[in-house]
Amino acid sequence: MHKIIEKIFGWLYPLLRKMSFGDTLASYISLVLNIIILCVLAYLIYVVFRLVLVTIMAVVAKKTKTHFDDLLVSNQTAKYIAHLIPFLFIYKSVLVILDAYVYWETVFGKLVGIYIILLSLWIVRSLLKAIRDYLKDQPKYSDKPIDSYIQVIMIVLWIVGVGVIISKIFDITTNTLFGTLGAISAIVILIFRDTILGFVASVQVSLNDMVRIGDWITFDKYGADGDVIEINLATVKVRNFDNTTTTIPTYSLISDSFRNWRGMLDSDGRRIKRYILVKAKSIRFLNDDDLQKMKRIQLISHYIDVRQEEINKYNKTYKVDKSLSINGRNMTNFGLFRKYITNYLEHYPGINKNMILLCRQLQPTPHGMPLEIYVFSKDQRFEQYEYIMADIFDHIIASIAYFDLEIYEMPTDRMTLEE
Structure with missing residues (x-):
């Protein structure tokens, strides 16, 4: 890959030197032209891969019986992947084009690398959203707090992603960064207190089968009296019988008393x-x-x-x-x-x-x-x-x-x- 990129962008400077351009002028002209070529090639790669990936995935989704590939299309997974490929090409090309400009090579290399990390997170998020939507359509998982688990995975991935970005910006190893974060874990726990409480609560709610999506619950403390429509990591949404919506902290389901009418609805009277x-x-x-x-x-x-x-x-x-x-x-x-x-x-x-x-x-x-x-x-x-x-x-x-x-x-x- 590196040799191919050198052939694409390495021929212009020697040609300009043969044409009697000075060393400095030839360097600047080749830099500008190489950037233009890079932008054109990156755009062409994006167009080709977007056309191919989106078209192929759409055709496959129509012909297959499974619903999962349709959800991949609706969550634009192929579109994000098509964005990622040209930026990988740009990331490799910057090292060649800016080889003589160490400072700018470092700056642009870091910026492109950060964007690649963010794109990778978006791709993973679209995959997880497709999995979430697929599981919600399954009767076996329709009443489970799938959103909570997806949110936990995404929080962990974002923490890792932000850690990698910080380590890339300040040129420190990821192990050193997370070691430092471990030392200030008390502050991290304080910042993510509600998230941690919500995760623990959502796990207990799921394991103990306390609340399912679709259950009718009454929670006097929050004025909730209606059907559970969503269980997230931090909140539970209840659509009341007057069509208002009440948001309840997830950890309140295990710390406070509420009434679940599921047993009555499942009984004979x-x-x-x-x-x-x-x-x-x-x-x-x-x-x-x-x-x-x-x-x-x-x-x-x-x-x-x-x-x-x-x-x-x-x-x-x-x-x-x-x-x-x-x-x-x-x-x-x-x-x-x-x-x-x-x-x-x-x-x-x-x-x-x-x-x-x-x-x-x-x-x-x-x-x-x-x-x-x-x-x-x-x-x-x-x-x-x-x-x-x-x-x-x-x-x-x-x-x-x-x-x-x-x-x-x-x-x-x-x-x-x-x-």
């Missing part, structure tokens, strides 16, 4: 846990007339018959004085309402009957007696889940009056005046 407050003074014992009236409610008519027979048998056996309702065993409107809601939920098509199905009392409060529904909807989608829950409580609120019960409401000035 989504929990509905909500209660209403019933006025305690509206709860009472039921007499025979009340029971006859409530037997018209189909979901509990059979239950009332069975339960009433059992209670009458008990009271008769123990000769209970029923002149007072409090004596013996009785049914209450609240207990009957709970049974009605339980039966209603068992017949509701949107409820998963294979999971917990419960209608229960909670601890009494100053505002009334809480009646809680604890069930699981079959459909975990947000819209359908909200519809099912609203439909159930619409029915509960509308049906409570049939049991002579009242829902607690905070008194207003108007209500106070009416009372």
Whole structure:
């Protein structure tokens, strides 16, 4: 290679000397003409290699079934390689053209060498981006933080590249440079603190399978409530349900508490846990007339018959004085309402009957007696889940009056005046 370059640029100076040009003038003229020839040849090499590489890669990408070569084309890998080849030629030629000009040979040699290093990094980056895009299209890796790993590799390569550039500029060995950097590693760690924390966090997140792309997470500290769309080395991006985007530091996923809804979405149901407050003074014992009236409610008519027979048998056996309702065993409107809601939920098509199905009392409060529904909807989608829950409580609120019960409401000035 060196001999070929000497033949290309070494013939002009002797020719000028034969043409009776002075040594200095011949040297300057040959220098200018050689630079022009170098620029023309470098441009021709670039055009040829760009045409050949880009065309070949485009043709291969169309004919092959694999998607990876298409990603190489879209990330302009061939274009960067086509840029690199003429600069390698320039780097070798500068040593010949500027052989008599030591200072300028050193300056231009360093500048071209630095640009070659940067081009090499861009080529590697385009390859890594193609690998990243290819892995993201694979179902096996679509939920993995590929961006984090690519960023770590690029950071390491940039550190090495910058180290080589510095060593080239100041004419020191790379080993000496990195040895010096090792001595000031505390400063380096301080500068790259967030990057190091993010890398450690992204590795732990991936190994422990804490978060995947597409997971629905809730992070109250950062106001995030939506789907994870990107996991990078330093940040995790969440698209909230109001279409805003929240950026969370990656290391916060292991240092703070957040909620991942993946388990719920992968399960057979989504929990509905909500209660209403019933006025305690509206709860009472039921007499025979009340029971006859409530037997018209189909979901509990059979239950009332069975339960009433059992209670009458008990009271008769123990000769209970029923002149007072409090004596013996009785049914209450609240207990009957709970049974009605339980039966209603068992017949509701949107409820998963294979999971917990419960209608229960909670601890009494100053505002009334809480009646809680604890069930699981079959459909975990947000819209359908909200519809099912609203439909159930619409029915509960509308049906409570049939049991002579009242829902607690905070008194207003108007209500106070009416009372």
